[in-house]
Each structure stands twice: as structure tokens, then as C-alpha cells.
Amino acid sequence: MKQAIITGASKGLGKALAHQLAAKGYELLLVARSEKMLTALAEEITATNQVKAVSLALDLSDAQSSRTIFEWCQKNQFAASVLINNAGYACWGFFESMPIDQQEKMLQVNTGSLVNLTHAMLPVLKKHPAAYIMNIASTAAYQAVPTMALYAASKAFVKSFSRGLRYELRNTNVSVTCLSPGPMATNFIQQAGMEAMQETAKKFEMPAEVVAKKGLQAMFNKKSESIPGVVNYLTVKFSNILPDALLEKIAANLYLTKLK
Numbered sequence: 001m002k003q004a005i006i007t008g009a010s011k012g013l014g015k016a017l018a019h020q021l022a023a024k025g026y027e028l029l030l031v032a033r034s035e036k037m038l039t040a041l042a043e044e045i046t047a048t049n050q051v052k053a054v055s056l057a058l059d060l061s062d063a064q065s066s067r068t069i070f071e072w073c074q075k076n077q078f079a080a081s082v083l084i085n086n087a088g089y090a091c092w093g094f095f096e097s098m099p100i101d102q103q104e105k106m107l108q109v110n111t112g113s114l115v116n117l118t119h120a121m122l123p124v125l126k127k128h129p130a131a132y133i134m135n136i137a138s139t140a141a142y143q144a145v146p147t148m149a150l151y152a153a154s155k156a157f158v159k160s161f162s163r164g165l166r167y168e169l170r171n172t173n174v175s176v177t178c179l180s181p182g183p184m185a186t187n188f189i190q191q192a193g194m195e196a197m198q199e200t201a202k203k204f205e206m207p208a209e210v211v212a213k214k215g216l217q218a219m220f221n222k223k224s225e226s227i228p229g230v231v232n233y234l235t236v237k238f239s240n241i242l243p244d245a246l247l248e249k250i251a252a253n254l255y256l257t258k259l260k
């Protein structure tokens with residue numbers, strides 16, 4: 001039986017990934033905080049596919065949470081060959097003005113728990129003939145973003161970690177892919193309190209289902225990185241050639257002017 005773990009599966013991109021992996025015949029372990037949403041999704045997936053989906057409600061800002069996921073897998077003989085580290089969110093504002101404990105929690109979700117869960121699950125992944133890790137970064141991984149300084153830095157971490165780990169595992173059965181979406185029509189903007197950016201984001205938004213499909217294609221084709229959407233892809237490629245100071249000014253014009 002093919003089995004997969006998806007973090008941040010209760011809504012948005014994670015939910016889309018869950019539906020699409022279930023359709024490919026994967027049993028799923030769905031992880032996030034919203035217990036009711038997760039349970040409903042697990043029931044819906046189990047009812048509409050020939051696979052079982054189970055939910056594990058926990059807070060990934062808790063440093064022990066990845067251990068809990070690993071132990072759940074051991075206890076329930078859930079031998080995942082796919083690990084998707086999707087859970088993540090942004091804190092929007094000036095670094096100096098936002099409480100540091102809130103920002104530390106974001107870092108733990110976006111990076112710390114991703115790293116810990118990957119480390120815990122690698123021995124399990126290595127037992128399969130072919131196994132896949134997909135880490136969700138962002139187009140913000142490719143440049144600094146004033147007013148989202150720590151979020152962008154956390155996603156740059158995810159991209160760099162994914163590439164380094166991929167190389168280390170190049171002669172093994174485990175492939176690592178980093179998926180970097182641009183704006184998506186999810187709960188992300190509301191969660192970050194970025195409603196003032198909604199109008200701008202709408203112009204570039206991609207449906208989570210399309211991003212999920214592109215991501216899974218890249219993952220199963222063992223690609224190192226995926227940046228879905230032509231505009232997103234070109235923006236990232238331009239960011240490689242434009243001076244950092246100019247990119248930061250452009251980002252500041254976009255985000256800082258909307259920050260109250």
C-alpha cells in the first residue's frame with residue numbers, strides 16, 4: 001500500500017494535494033491543527049476514493065510535534081513513501097513591531113518542524129524502492145521581502161535545505177523537490193492579516209489545485225524545483241539577474257505601501 005504524509009492538509013494547497021494523492025491511490029496521514037476540518041476531509045477522501053485517509057490534529061509550532069507524527073506512524077505501521085512538508089504561514093509587518101514569540105512560532109512551523117519531521121522520517125522513506133519528499137517554499141524564497149522579512153527568509157531556508165538534502169541523497173532512492181508557488185487563492189492572505197494585499201494578489205493568483213498538480217508532477221518526475229505559473233517563473237528568473245537592492249525596492253513598493 002502506498003502511503004503519504006501531508007502537513008498543513010486541512011485547507012488550501014495541502015487539501016488539494018491530499019485529494020490528488022488519494023486519486024493516485026495513496027493512503028494519507030493528514031496533519032494540521034483544525035481537527036474538525038481534517039476529520040471531515042479524511043472522511044470525504046475515504047468515501048470518494050479506494051484509499052483510507054486519517055487525520056492527526058496537532059500544532060507544528062510545538063517542537064515535539066514531529067516526534068508525535070513519527071511515533072504515530074510507528075504505532076500504526078504507517079510506512080510513508082511520500083512526505084509533503086506543506087504547513088506554513090506568514091507574519092506580515094515590521095519585524096521590530098511584531099511579537100517575537102509569534103514570529104518564532106512561524107519559524108518553527110515553516111522550518112523547524114519541517115526539518116525535524118524530515119529527519120525522523122528519512123529512515124522510513126529509505127526502506128522503499130522509490131520515495132519522495134516535497135517541501136513547500138514560495139517565490140519569496142528567491143528574494144528579500146520588506147514587511148515579510150522573516151517569512152521570506154524562512155522560505156529561502158526551505159529552498160536551500162531542500163537542494164542541499166537532495167544532493168546528499170542523490171545516490172539513494174529518495175528524491176527531494178522544492179515547490180515554490182506564487183500567490184494562490186487560499187486562506188494564506190487572511191491568516192497573515194494581509195487583506196489590504198488581496199486586490200493585488202488576485203491579479204496573479206493561481207488555483208491551489210493547479211499548483212498541487214504541477215507540484216506532484218515535479219515531485220514524481222524527481223525535479224529539484226518547481227515554480228508553477230509563467231509569470232511566477234519569469235519573476236524568479238529575473239530576480240536572478242536584477243540587483244538585490246532594486247528587487248527589495250520593488251517588493252517594498254508593493255507591500256510597504258499597503259501596510260497600515
Ligand SMILES: NC(=O)c1ccc[n+]([C@@H]2O[C@H](COP(=O)([O-])OP(=O)(O)OC[C@H]3O[C@@H](n4cnc5c(N)ncnc54)[C@H](OP(=O)(O)O)[C@@H]3O)[C@@H](O)[C@H]2O)c1
Nearest residue numbers: 008010011012013032033034060088138183184186187188
Ligand atoms: N497562498 C499563497 O499565496 C502562498 C504563496 C507561496 C507559498 N505558500 C505556501 O504554501 C503553503 C500552503 O499554504 P496555503 O496557501 O495553502 O495557506 P492556508 O490555506 O492558510 O493553509 C496553510 C496550512 O498550514 C496549516 N498550519 C498553519 N499553521 C499550523 C500549525 N501551527 N500547525 C499545524 N499546521 C499549521 C494550516 O492548518 P491549520 O490552520 O488547521 O493548522 C493549513 O492547513 C505554505 O507553506 C505557504 O507558506 C502560499
